[in-house]
Amino acid sequence: MKQESESKRKLLETAMEMIWESSYGSVSVDDICTKAGVNKGSFYYAFKSKSDLAVAAFERHWEHKRPLMDKIFSSQIPPLERLDNYCQSIITSQKEKYQTFGKMLGCPYCSLGSELSTQDEKIRLKADEMTKRMLKYVESLVRDLAAEGLIEVKDPAELAQEVFSYVTGVLMQAKIENNVHHVERLQHGIMRLLGVKNLTAAAS
């Protein structure tokens, strides 16, 4: 039941890549099928709609990214180092995409969410789910920073949300400006937002 067939896997992979690089609206089912080398009939055997595929592709992407995220945000790592690793991973992946596609792609969940939240409720809910998952990592991080006395915070959940909103905002601006620069200064802004007391190590 859970073993996904080769063509289903290929469709999910291709769809994720194409939607991330372009947008949901500018990629057609035919485009995806052609690039994936899968027949359109097979597409609609595997997924009941284009929108369904997008949701499934995002879930798959998350499942593949999760081990790395678990590692980056591991409680075994001091919170400030966690933050550093998180920022570095974003910079690395964004730069890699930039080299591959010749342009900044930003956060896929947010791009799709921003495009279709008002149009497709299932996609909005998925994007919302994705952001909430990421938020959990940031919440633990904020709480651990507070526990170590590195920051002062009344409402850790709210601060985490602020940090995460900031991160996604920076990624969006980087996409619009088509420039890595803001992403490279991501950590600086986060440190300021958190109000980390000892700035010697990480903030430039």
Next chain:
Amino acid sequence: MKQESESKRKLLETAMEMIWESSYGSVSVDDICTKAGVNKGSFYYAFKSKSDLAVAAFERHWEHKRPLMDKIFSSQIPPLERLDNYCQSIITSQKEKYQTFGKMLGCPYCSLGSELSTQDEKIRLKADEMTKRMLKYVESLVRDLAAEGLIEVKDPAELAQEVFSYVTGVLMQAKIENNVHHVERLQHGIMRLLGVKNLTAAAS
């Protein structure tokens, strides 16, 4: 030369509204023409492409919004009050759109930019131009806050960019979550990011 005909005006107005409510990809030229009560021939007489219309519609939207922005960010107003007015204007307009359309619409420039920056260079450049215009207001604000000794900042331009990225991030998250709440707490996050010393007045 500059006087725009009635149908051109109607097209720009309708396009802005429809693209903001839905998305560029999910609104067709026919949709816009029908709703604007303008014939398709007139559309392609006035604009040479759908993408051109979008760019023009955004420019028009900016021109109409500018007087309000100039007023909000007037140097005559103390910087902290400017910030408060800015946040209030965002909350008000977002709530108004929420009541009209039954959903959060976020920032139109950013939504379109996020959707099409990798697809349409003219649209990306326009979105980039829009954000840079807004950034100028925030830059002056940050500098004036520093001049009054309310914040400490080494690079005002960078802090302004951070604040603006945060604002757009919050608007995007509000759209994805379809919830005004984060927008209502916008000022709280900005104050923390700025590191305003005297929090008594504005931050709850």
Next chain:
DNA sequence: CTTGCATTATACCAACCAGTCAACTAAGTT
């Protein structure tokens, strides 16, 4: 009245869109 030009209206296009379908294959299972 007529010429010329700025609009606007109508009809049309080929390409493309998401989605459907009956026929087919291949690999078990009995």
Next chain:
DNA sequence: AACTTAGTTGACTGGTTGGTATAATGCAAG
């Protein structure tokens, strides 16, 4: 060998897409 199940194929549908060609209008100057 007969039957079931899971997956594949490619042609097909009906509607929509952005964009065009051209005719009809209005209207102001000569």
